[in-house]
Amino acid sequence: MVKASEPLHAPNGAGREEEADFDPSAPPPFKIAEIRAAIPSHCWVKNPWKSLSYVFRDVVAVTALLATALHFNSWFFWPFYWAFQGTMFWAIFVLGHDCGHGSFSNGSKLNSIVGHTLHSTILVPYNGWRISHRTHHQNHGHVENDESWVPLTEKIYKNLEPTTKKLRFTIPFPIFAFPFYLWNRSPGKEGSHFNPYSNLFSHKERKDVLISTLCWVTMFALLLYLSFVIGPIQMLKLYGVPYLIFVVWLDIVTYLHHHGYKQKLPWYRGKEWNYLRGGLTTVDRDYGWINDIHHDIGTHVIHHLFPQIPHYHLVEATKAAKAVLGKYYREPEKSGPIPFHLIKYLVNSLRQDHFVSDSEGIVYYETDPQLLRSSWTKFD
Known part of the structure; x- marks a missing residue:
């Protein structure tokens, strides 16, 4: 096995040597309270009317x-429709995600109604996912306790079937993982986002999970009914393909929030982990003109540390926090009109980032050379 702690992409240009000398696992010389104090007070204010205006904008776009x-209804137009509508499904997901964090408004009922409505329409169980995503934020960067794209320990990795390894680490299979994750979570973890009795949820949360599952079932039944009314092929074109595009967006964006930086970033366990150190392993990404469409979700470091901040204040909050974060903030590589630059980081990370040590407190991804040799994808 190979410890892949080298850069994913060969560094070049001024300042790269300094970056290579910086230890991202070193405890930061600042407290989270100092970051909070640097962020202007108005960035914490949630305006429900402004949040609803984004919902209105996205719903109008989807309807149009x-x-x-x-x-x-022409094959010339369908590919454009699929790309744009799938992206809008992803934008709707992000607004529902904000409802789950309470950054949409201070009203829990409004958050719940909007969150259920938006997420159910794209076949996401709102409360089931909201609760597991809360677990992700509370344990970001923790090897065992994190919930999103959790590293496999060496023991779990070695016990996987060769086919499972291939599916997990070879493009395009991982970018279609989200529906399977909802049903069965990640390797080494048990439970389902649809099952109120899953160990993901406490006794008090079972009713909430049941409500979300029923909303999901209702939406799924509606889609089946519409398939009989207008035909399954038409439903596939109108809803099925955009849904798959949405899943691709979700898997790529969430993966790149925590993987695929130019230099390897640490994961923690035990006494080495704390909320601040875990949050500082998050990576901001630039998606060009798509930043505005998907509500600046790529501005992710400050979102992870302070998920209560509304998405329309994240860019300003990040600019204000940079002076405190210093080298612990990694400036995202600027995107062209379409963020093709991120493909190399996604592919190379999946080729190299296979598992972590079973026991150390600070760990970096290691590479299975056999799986690396058999991979057909490589971006230099």
Whole structure:
């Protein structure tokens, strides 16, 4: 086995040597309270009308795209529809995600109604996912307790079937993982986001999970009914393919929030982990003009440390916090019109980041050379 602590992408240009000398696992010389104090007070203010305006914008866009697709109904137009509508499904997911964090508004009922409505329409169980995502934020960067794209320990990795390893680490399979994660979580973890009795949830949360599962079932039943009314092929074109595009967006973006930086970033366990150190392993990404469409979700470091901040204040909050964060903040590589630059980081990370040590307090991803040799994807 190989310890892949080298850069994913060969560094170049001024300042790279300094970056290579910086130890990202060193305890930061600042407290989370200092970061909080640097962020302007108005960045914490949640405006429900402004949040609802983004919902209105996205719903109008989804409706307009749907109407346009039905009007043209041509194979020339369908690929454009799928790309744009799938991206809008992803934008809707992000707003529902904000409801789950309570950054949408201070009203829990409003958050719940909007969150259930938005997430159910794209087949996401709102409360089931909200609760597991809360677990992710509370344990970000922790090898065992994190919930999103959790590293496999060496023991779990070695016990995986060769086919499972291939599916998990070879493009395009991982970018379609989200529905399977909802049903069965990640290797080494048990439970389902649909099951109120899953060990993901406490006794008090079972009713909430049941409500979300029923909303999901209702939406799924509606989609089945519409398939009989207008035909399964038409439903596949109108909803099925955009849903898959949405899943691809979700898997790529969430993976790159915590993987694939130019230099390897640490994961922690035991006494080495704390909330601040774990949050500082998060990576900001630039998606060009798509930043605005998907509500600046790529501005992710400050979101992870302070998920209560509304998405429309994240860019300003991040600029204010940089002076405190110093080298612990990694400036995202600027994107062109379409964020093709991120493909190399995604592919190379999946090729190299296979497992971590079973026991050490600070760990970095290691590489299975056999799986690396058999991989057909490589970006230099």
